[in-house]
Structure formats: structure tokens, C-alpha cells
Amino acid sequence: MSAAEAAAMTAAARPPFGARLATAMDELGPLCVGIDPHPALLADWGLADDAAGVREFGLRVVEALGGRVAALKPQAAFFERHGSSGVAALEDVVAAARAAGTLTIVDAKRGDIGSTMAGYAEAFLADGSPLAGDAVTLSPYLGFGSLAPAAELAAATGRGIFVLCLTSNPEGQQVQHAVGPDGLTVAASVAAQAAALNAGAVSDGLPMGSVGLVVGATIGAAARETGTDLEAVAGPLLAPGVGAQGAGERELADVFGAVRRNVLASSSRGVLAAGPDAAELRGAAQRSTAQARAALRPPR
Numbered sequence: 001m002s003a004a005e006a007a008a009m010t011a012a013a014r015p016p017f018g019a020r021l022a023t024a025m026d027e028l029g030p031l032c033v034g035i036d037p038h039p040a041l042l043a044d045w046g047l048a049d050d051a052a053g054v055r056e057f058g059l060r061v062v063e064a065l066g067g068r069v070a071a072l073k074p075q076a077a078f079f080e081r082h083g084s085s086g087v088a089a090l091e092d093v094v095a096a097a098r099a100a101g102t103l104t105i106v107d108a109k110r111g112d113i114g115s116t117m118a119g120y121a122e123a124f125l126a127d128g129s130p131l132a133g134d135a136v137t138l139s140p141y142l143g144f145g146s147l148a149p150a151a152e153l154a155a156a157t158g159r160g161i162f163v164l165c166l167t168s169n170p171e172g173q174q175v176q177h178a179v180g181p182d183g184l185t186v187a188a189s190v191a192a193q194a195a196a197l198n199a200g201a202v203s204d205g206l207p208m209g210s211v212g213l214v215v216g217a218t219i220g221a222a223a224r225e226t227g228t229d230l231e232a233v234a235g236p237l238l239a240p241g242v243g244a245q246g247a248g249e250r251e252l253a254d255v256f257g258a259v260r261r262n263v264l265a266s267s268s269r270g271v272l273a274a275g276p277d278a279a280e281l282r283g284a285a286q287r288s289t290a291q292a293r294a295a296l297r298p299p300r
């Protein structure tokens with residue numbers, strides 16, 4: 001089922017995000033391409049650094065890669081920097097990806113107290129919201145429990161959430177490797193709470209749950225070092241850091257080992273730098289997909 005068909009269904013009838021993503025990864029390979037219209041890329045593509053420019057950039061990526069990669073991940077920051085017209089451009093890009101039948105992860109990294117989180121949940125996960133893709137990235141650093149409104153709305157609408165766990169940037173260690181009052185590292189605690197939310201899905205026979213984690217492909221041995229049990233999560237693992245941040249096939253294989261079948265490698269600049277030519281973009285995405293497939297989902 002394509003993202004467009006899923007979007008046309010009632011929330012209750014829509015298959016869960018984890019199952020839809022597993023199908024897309026099986027069919028198209030484990031690659032997500034980020035739509036990050038950096039000012040330098042806009043210049044390279046001959047586009048203005050304004051709302052019309054980021055809209056055109058996003059639509060060209062969807063046009064070139066829609067239906068060819070497992071997921072697209074528009075980075076909200078680069079749209080929001082152009083104010084309300086930039087947000088409208090993000091809405092148009094999300095709608096175009098949906099129409100192209102491609103799963104969309106809106107990279108908004110939201111997180112707030114529970115009552116406010118309910119507002120973010122409505123914005124990014126409710127049927128009918130123009131900013132709602134198939135999943136959204138969330139920050140758990142106001143406490144994992146504060147994300148409950150988003151987890152609940154995602155479950156009710158067949159959407160997914162990706163919660164930051166071990167991020168690709170070195171500064172993340174300061175928070176994520178810290179040990180909390182329960183004796184667990186923050187990363188291990190986030191993973192354990194995601195695993196608890198996914199438990200029902202897996203026992204229902206689904207390939208994976210719809211509560212994912214963000215685990216950078218650049219983190220080396222950090223999952224082991226922090227006692228983070230990625231296997232128990234039984235949900236999708238979004239792995240940015242591929243390409244421009246230096247991770248490749250070897251790093252993906254090293255970081256994820258036994259859990260590699262649940263990993264969705266994510267690259268933005270590493271693919272986007274090949275644009276604006278659609279055939280070049282497709283070639284770059286194909287090479288990244290082949291690399292991710294070799295590292296993560298070799299044929300059984």
C-alpha cells in the first residue's frame with residue numbers, strides 16, 4: 001500500500017506505520033533521503049534562498065525520488081527559517097510526497113510538557129493537519145513520558161514517532177550518556193520506554209512497532225557503552241550521519257550488527273549534493289541505497 005492510499009484511509013483502518021515502513025524497506029531498500037534545503041544547496045541548485053526556493057527544492061526532490069526510496073525526511077528548520085510562507089512550503093512538500101506514494105518523516109524534533117505536546121501531536125500526527133506526514137521526530141529531554149500525547153495520537157492514526165536516543169552529533173553524549181536516578185543511562189532509559197510502547201505490536205505479529213528511535217550511524221560503540229538495548233526496542237531505527245557526516249557501509253554494519261534489519265539509514269547532503277539534475281539525484285540515491293542495503297539488509 002502506498003503512502004497515498006494509506007492517507008486516504010480512515011485512521012482506524014490504516015495499517016500501522018511500522019508495518020508500512022517495513023514493506024517500503026523490503027521493496028525499495030533501507031534508505032531515507034533528507035530534504036534539507038541549506039542555503040548553500042539552494043545556491044548550487046540555482047534557487048533563491050526564500051520560501052519559493054525551498055518549496056521548489058523540496059518538490060524537485062519529491063519529483064526525482066518519490067516512489068524510489070523508502071522514505072523522505074523534510075527538515076522543518078530549513079522551511080521555518082522563512083516564516084509562515086516557509087511553513088506553507090513544507091506543507092506543500094509533505095503533500096507532494098504523499099501524492100507520490102512515499103512515506104514522509106517530518107523532522108521537527110519537537111518535545112514539550114505533556115499538555116503542550118498535545119498541540120504538537122495535533123500538528124504533526126493528526127489526520128487533516130497539513131504538516132502531518134507518516135511520522136515525526138521527537139525530543140525526549142523533557143522526560144519520555146511527556147511524549148505520551150504524540151505516542152497516543154500516532155498509534156490512533158497509524159503514524160509513527162522517532163524519538164532521539166543516541167544522536168549523530170558528538171555533543172549529544174553530554175545528555176544521552178548521563179546516568180539517571182534509576183542507574184540507567186538516559187539513552188538506555190529512552191530505549192527501554194520505546195520498547196515498552198512497541199511490546200503489543202510485536203506480540204500481534206507485526207514486523208516492528210511504530211515507535212522508533214534515532215540512533216546515529218556515527219556513534220561507534222555508544223549503544224554498548226551506554227547499555228542501550230536496541231534489539232529490545234523492536235521498532236524502526238532511523239540512522240542519520242550517513243554521507244556528509246562521514247558514516248558509510250562499514251559504520252552502519254558496526255553500529256547496528258544484530259538489529260540491522262530494523263535500520264533506516266538516512267542521508268541528506270550526501271544525496272542532495274548530486275542535484276539539481278533529477279537523473280543525478282536518482283543515481284546518488286541508488287548508490288546510497290545499495291550501500292545501506294549491503295550493510296543492513298543483505299539478501300537472506
Ligand SMILES: O=C(O)c1cc(=O)[nH]c(=O)n1[C@@H]1O[C@H](COP(=O)(O)O)[C@@H](O)[C@H]1O
Pocket residue numbers: 034036075107137166167168169214215216240241242243244245266267268269270
Ligand atoms: O533526527 C534526525 O534526523 C537527525 C538526528 C541526528 O542524530 N543527527 C542528524 O543529523 N539528524 C538530521 O539528519 C540530517 C542530516 O543531514 P546530512 O548530514 O546532510 O545527511 C539533518 O536534517 C539533521 O537534523
